[in-house]
Amino acid sequence: MHVSDLSPGHSPAATPTIPPVALQRLDPGIPVPQRAHDGDAGVDLCSTTDVTIEPGRRVLVGTGIAVALALGTVGLIHPRSGLAAKSGLSVVNTPGTIDAGYRGEIKVCLINHDLDTPIEIRRGDRIAQLLVQRVELVSFVEVESLDGTTRGSDGHGSSGGHASLVGNASEGA
Ligand SMILES: O=c1ccn([C@H]2C[C@H](O)[C@@H](COP(=O)(O)OP(=O)(O)OP(=O)(O)O)O2)c(=O)[nH]1
Numbered sequence: 001m002h003v004s005d006l007s008p009g010h011s012p013a014a015t016p017t018i019p020p021v022a023l024q025r026l027d028p029g030i031p032v033p034q035r036a037h038d039g040d041a042g043v044d045l046c047s048t049t050d051v052t053i054e055p056g057r058r059v060l061v062g063t064g065i066a067v068a069l070a071l072g073t074v075g076l077i078h079p080r081s082g083l084a085a086k087s088g089l090s091v092v093n094t095p096g097t098i099d100a101g102y103r104g105e106i107k108v109c110l111i112n113h114d115l116d117t118p119i120e121i122r123r124g125d126r127i128a129q130l131l132v133q134r135v136e137l138v139s140f141v142e143v144e145s146l147d148g149t150t151r152g153s154d155g156h157g158s159s160g161g162h163a164s165l166v167g168n169a170s171e172g173a
Pocket residue numbers: 077093095096097098099100102105106107108109
């Protein structure tokens with residue numbers, strides 16, 4: 001083994017791998033999801049349908065893919081940043097949660113955030129990405145009171161540093 005294999009972030013042993021995930025193609029015309037580059041976090045998911053998303057509208061599209069995730073892992077559906085920046089395409093419920101027990105088709109709830117221009121999706125377009133991560137299946141225990149912290153119940157911008165609001169944007173906040 002080369003010494004560089006032992007450096008943090010490069011050693012296979014440093015990141016214990018999740019076994020390969022069983023994947024079913026429900027639509028044989030859709031390719032098996034792939035990483036665009038070695039080491040990419042996500043595999044790209046394709047739309048099974050042609051659809052036009054009008055400005056501000058959303059649509060649920062199929063991917064033709066189903067997976068059997070191991071207990072203790074979760075699938076996360078993330079938007080693709082290029083499409084987000086170029087056209088305003090995103091995922092409504094980002095990141096979407098694929099439960100380990102789910103065996104149905106992975107679907108993506110796409111939204112067009114652009115104010116003016118419709119987005120045309122074609123069958124086979126890579127519209128989102130699927131990440132698989134470990135997840136702790138913690139249990140919860142109800143208590144009468146919680147331990148004290150310096151933050152306490154301060155939240156929602158209590159530490160400052162948020163962008164300036166313009167006009168009446170602060171009203172209703
Ligand atoms: O982007 C997504 C999100 C979810 N799902 C599927 C897999 C997931 O396991 C299931 C339920 O998702 P979630 O728990 O987020 O939705 P819910 O509204 O709570 O539905 P349920 O009552 O079925 O849990 O729907 C997708 O195909 N795509």
